[in-house]
Amino acid sequence: MTAPLTPVVTKRWLSPRSWAIQSYEQLEGYTALRRALAAHPDQLIQLCKDSGLRGRGGAGFPTGLKWGFIPQNDGKPHYLVINADEGEPGTCKDIPLMMADPHSLIEGSIITCFAIRSSFCAIYVRGEALHCIRRLQAAVDEAYKAGYLGKDILGSGFDCDIVVHAGAGAYICGEETALLDSLEGKRGQPRLKPPFPATSGLYSAPTVVNNVETIASVPFIVNGGSDWFRSMGTQKSPGPKIYSISGHVELPGQYEAPLGTTLRQLLELAGGMKDGVPLKFWTPGGSSTPLFTTEHLDVALDFEATAAAGSMLGTTALMIFNETVSVPWAVMKWTEFYAHESCGKCTPCREGTYWLVGILERMLRGDGTPADIDTMLDLCDNILGRSFCALGDGATSPIISAIKYFRHEFLALCERQPALAGAH
């Protein structure tokens, strides 16, 4: 039985100047790199597969499998791109990680590059995360000086460069192919898949795109082994995970626990609901994951159980809303966000989110009719699965789930009842 909290990637955060290379090296930093460089790259890919590590950026794709898709001996350069464009509403784990422990991401990146036979890694950081960019750049400079980056790393003959790249304010760039276009100096719009980045990614070369928390986990897996990693979490969702708890709780913050922990358990750790005002709705993994309610307090927050309960684990961004918050108001705010961030490439998302905002704003003004609810569901039906990328799908999640669980609140708006304010 594992402990309720299992700090792994968050453990070093408590150490003084945890972002400095001296602190990192004192805390086993760069020992996994030495171990990895002494191994065969295919052993590392196999280790990652054996560990069951799944992507921490939202989709949960098996990381080792992704690495294994990179064609070898193809004569092309390979690339590693770190998706550090954290921006899914509610998600706030990668930014504290990069601030507190940038070297874990750098060490994980070097190991991953070695495994997939890449000698260039770009860390694409959201532009608004300036302090992370500052810390990462300083850490990269330190790593070069210490010989962990550059030519012939630690005498292994392996070369690796990392560039820290600042984005410029576009949620869509968190979508991996939009991120790649952005990194190529273009508008950040998603690409048609296939081909997938593994065969045709950055500069049309084989590319692995992984999330920050995923890659920061790699040095621990190299040192601890796959069995150790699997001693936390569940069979299909192994390992620890940073649960980010925000909103109407007493003690919001970052809580790293085994995958499969429930909201009931996490709420207890976070001191319960703020001022004892009861829970009304919450997201398991950001605004693009369908809402949950008090019915779902005991759902195991792993990839399988969350999906079976009708939502998605996403980024384990638990936004907690109490009874004072109007569901239609929250949904309207999120929909305004999706409409703003829709890149405009495909019609269902560009037009659909625009019209959804119009309907929701009208309903919130008290000018809606019950038929608007059906119109929204119809619109969602034309967006979900018909959009170019997951942004459009995500935009429908709050609406469909809110109508499923809280239709009465939308109907109440039609009776010209005053919309509840945003809660205070």
Next chain:
Amino acid sequence: MTTPGYVFGAQIVADAQQIIGRYPQPQSALLPLLHLVQSVEGYVSQAGIAFCAEQLGLTTAEVSAVATFYTMYKRHPCGEHLVSVCTNTLCAALGGDAIYGRLSEHLGVGHNETAGEPGAVGSVTLEHAECLAACDLGPVLQVNYEYYDNQTEDSALELVRALRRGERPDPTRGAPLTGFRDVSRQLAGFFDGKQSDVDAPSAAAETLRGARLANERGWTAPVMPDDAPLPPVPEKK
């Protein structure tokens, strides 16, 4: 047609070349180059677009298409400071909408508008921002992309008043406040080696809550084995 070299001197040309040298292919330098020109002029002007185009061998239309896609590239001169208030759902529910409204009223400006002469000391551009990825610290705002966490209407108003007076209150997380142009240069990758900026505060109580709680209660991840074996080299299929 503005001559790019007129606004952007030899140093900026050298900086641009250094940026281009970071990447396997030159066009990847476009986003940092746009941050760079913004650091000179406080926004992305037509001259800035022409400069980027010239450095990369692109057309100005190609550069404009990129510059107008991203919200961090300002199309009008920005204030000395850029104040970004998160008004996404969670922050809004915790008071972010009210904070934005109060600041807008106080400054007499709306989204992407500037109080004072843009660029002059104490000038402030206001914007409402989407989720700033600090939800456990909401409601949040940023000044020049440094975090001011757990804000109230009063604290935000006092902050903005101080900025208008030419003061620079320290952020909760981030380096001591500079100006929008200075941080634009940092976003282009030029930090000029200030260790004190690197060491500036980052970890809020919220950030460390889980790790601290585990520490207090003696909860840890399972102990790693001393010498965990790596799997054998897989046979080629």
